Amino acid sequence: MNMKKQTNTLFLAQSAMIAAIYVVLTVALAPFSYGEVQVRVSEALTILPVFTPAAIPGLFVGCLISNILGGGILPDIIFGSLATLLGACFTYLLRNRNKFLAPLPPIISNILIVPFVLHYGYQVPLPIPFLMGTVGIGEVISCGILGMIVYTILDKHRTAIFRTAV
Known part of the structure; x- marks a missing residue:
């Protein structure tokens, strides 16, 4: 096989694999993954674009499938998945900067997009600034x-896990 x-x-x-892991974590932890107050554990994977650009489509597809399976x-389905895609793209762009900047793009993109989906799409009667907080x-x-826990673990084994020529 050529290179x-x-x-x-x-x-x-x-x-x-990243998409599959995202879906499994989201669906398996469904009580925490959906709603106006959520801690979607699978979003910890949004750190992965620091290690491989393959995480960008993987996270997007994983989020898209999770939102469909969750009955979104x-x-x-569209804007929640786009929030994850934007976060992944900007995390990739920050990959060579301070490691503590890497989680900021998905945090910011979700804060700026998801509350509007909750308020206008799901008719959650809470104010948008409150939803931004939750x-x-x-x-x-x-x-x-x-x-950052995932980052710390994977960074120790970076070359063995993420061998890409990209």
Whole structure:
């Protein structure tokens, strides 16, 4: 197999595995994964674009499938998944900066997008600034705290786990 084909296969395999893990964590922990107050443990995986660009489509597809399986309405499926995609893209762009900046993009993108979906899509009668706070707390726990734990563990084994030529 030539190098380019091998790299593409590895990229696809990593993306698929990340999507699958995201879905399994979200669905298995469903009571915490959905609603106006949520700590979606799978969002800890949004740290992965620091290690591989394959995490970007993996996180997007994983979030998309999770939102569909969770019975989300169309605006949630679309905009919730886009929030994760934006967070993953900007985390990738920050990969060579201070490691503590890496969880900020998914936290910020979810704080700016998800409360509007909750308020206007699901008709949650809470004020948007309050929903920004509840979403933010959940994202800080999942991305900021759990994500940095994932980062610390994976950083020790970076080359063995994420061997890509990308």
